[in-house]
Amino acid sequence: MSSTSAVSSSTKLTWLDIRSLGEARAAILQEALHHRVDAVVADDAADLADLPPTVTKVLFPQGKPLPDDFGTATVVIVDPAKHGVTPAELAVLHPDIEFGRFVEIIDAPTLEDACESSRTEKWSLLLFRDPTKIPLEIVIAAAAKATGSMITVAQDLEEAEILFGVLEHGSDGVMMAPRRVGDTAELKRVAEAGVPNLNLTELRVVETSHIGMGERACVDTTTHFAEDEGILVGSHSKGMILCVSETHPLPYMPTRPFRVNAGAIHSYTLGKDERTNYLSELKTGSKLTAVDVKGNTRLVSVGRVKIETRPLISIEAEAPNGQRVNLILQDDWHVRVLGPGGTVLNSTELKPGDTVLGYLPSEDRHVGYPINEFCLEK
Template identity: 75%
Template sequence: MKLSWIDIRKMGSGKEAIVQEALHARVDGILAADPVDLENLPPTVKKVLFPQGEALPESFGAADVVVVDPAKHGDPTELAALHPDVEFGRFVEIVDAETLEEACRSGRTDQWSVLLFRDPTKIPLEIVIAAASGAKGSLITVAQDVEEAEIIFGVLELGSDGVLMAPVRVGDASALKQAAEAGIPDLELVELEVTATAHVGMGERACVDTATYFRKDEGILVGSHSKGMILCVSETHPLPYMPTRPFRVNAGAIHSYTLAKDARTSYLSELRAGSKVTAVDIHGKTRLVTVGRVKIESRPLLSVDAVGPDGRTANLILQDDWHVRVLGPGGTVLNSTELKPGDKVLGYLPVADRHVGYPINEFCLEQ
């Protein structure tokens, strides 16, 4: 779980509204320069004191964490020995090789490291993350906005442990919290039994090309209905006459749903370069992947009907060609044109209906 901290030190008249929004959004920490600003915060949020450029106050008040600039306040390890009831962190502004090395040392040894990178490149952050790998402390990196926060959370795949951002308007704190929770929950896949297949003629199908490699037991969930999807495998497995393309899923007809981000569905026809889709493996483990392009072409189509253990059904219309494949139990690779009644495929049967892609508890009949 990534940490979301907001910085309220330079806020004006809108500070109270932003703090209340941040508390409602359940941000993890609020950072202030004055202990007074931390006094009435609830125990659900970490109270962080950082009097940057000023002397440390005689009392830290309700602060849980005190961030210090060693050149101004002293070494955090020594301060922690003097104040055992408070956690201490080190602020490092990274502007050159010397301060980069200081940040690496802090990441390896300090309980909290609050890092401000002056250069726009994320390579110094990559170096600090690598240097601090396995350490018990936490790296909190300053971001200018939510877009940068999303990048920081993903640097070197591990990402920074947390982000500190100064909101400029109501809504920013909630967006930061959402970015920190960008990971998507795993899914419970079920075995579906094929009940019928039929050649349904020509139509447009979509190949979803992503900016990542899929694993052999991984693909995307696709279905004609939002409450029943089948796991379509990528072109990771060898085929005669053509090279493997492990970034591609020959997914299905353009009307089909797939899982995107934020628990939403997207039509395959809506996906564009930069869209996000959910990659799923045979165990239900998920990750968001970025779409590089979608190839839509006219092809003969095959309809596959399947039923779950509880009687709920799924339908998938995909390209009618043997090299288009789905996944079965244990990662078995099944050619679509060879599917027959009684075969088992892996699928997902969500219970919620959908409105503009979002799950919603309402009546909706799909047939």
């Protein structure tokens, strides 16, 4: 049997603005280099001179004239309205430097400038003065097929996290001025908060059995699942099966594409930061990893969890390497799992030889986090 492979999710860009840092600049810069921020932004070329080549050196002389010498800068951001020159004109004179455009969005004309910059420039640095994120949504949509990168100014960490997620795609990166040591580490964490895609494995069903009454958890999220998407659930942390949401039509009831009838309350599911959570401990606001049949992932939020007593069915499946995977579900034919290619399989109709999709984490778990240690589950 084959595995379905997937690539890792991309990481957002982090630009550290050091233009207004005071006495803490040295310590913050040291932290930034340790956590490998993508770029350091200064308004004086001299402030970039001693930085290592592992970080992109961005010169952004906002409110100042462009210097005659860009020093060691690898990227220069200009404001054509203030500097009187465009990135394209500068690129002809300095072919070894990348140039970008700064746009401050305050009204409809500057919003159109931002859309045009995002469509045409290699780098667009955008500052949105309006607290609503609708203008950013418009720019992201306008630049959907562009090859350049959009960096948005964030006032703080909370805004940075929002900017990364606007329209699901978010800004390519953010520029933020840290207020204290520790902010840079947190910014990198926020930038890398996307979950990695997974390698799903085809599992062969070897046995099903009706095991009587118990409590199962129905997980309602704040998102619509796709028809080939669900969450991973299993009795053991090293093996889970892909449970589909209620996106497929059922007699007697409407579809509920936000819901996964997930499994017995002892079951594990995959949450944020590759951590497992018991279904019984999920609550409003909990984060879950949604997975499709190709292994593509995204984080979704839990709206509520319904725990009710229902008859249960146990499904035992086997991986190509002989590893056993168990899933206990509500014993009802409308509760479903996914097979290869997005095949929808009713749990009560599964029989030995059927193929379902699953995931086999390689690490053991301690309080839900992956850890390399001996752990026997049975």
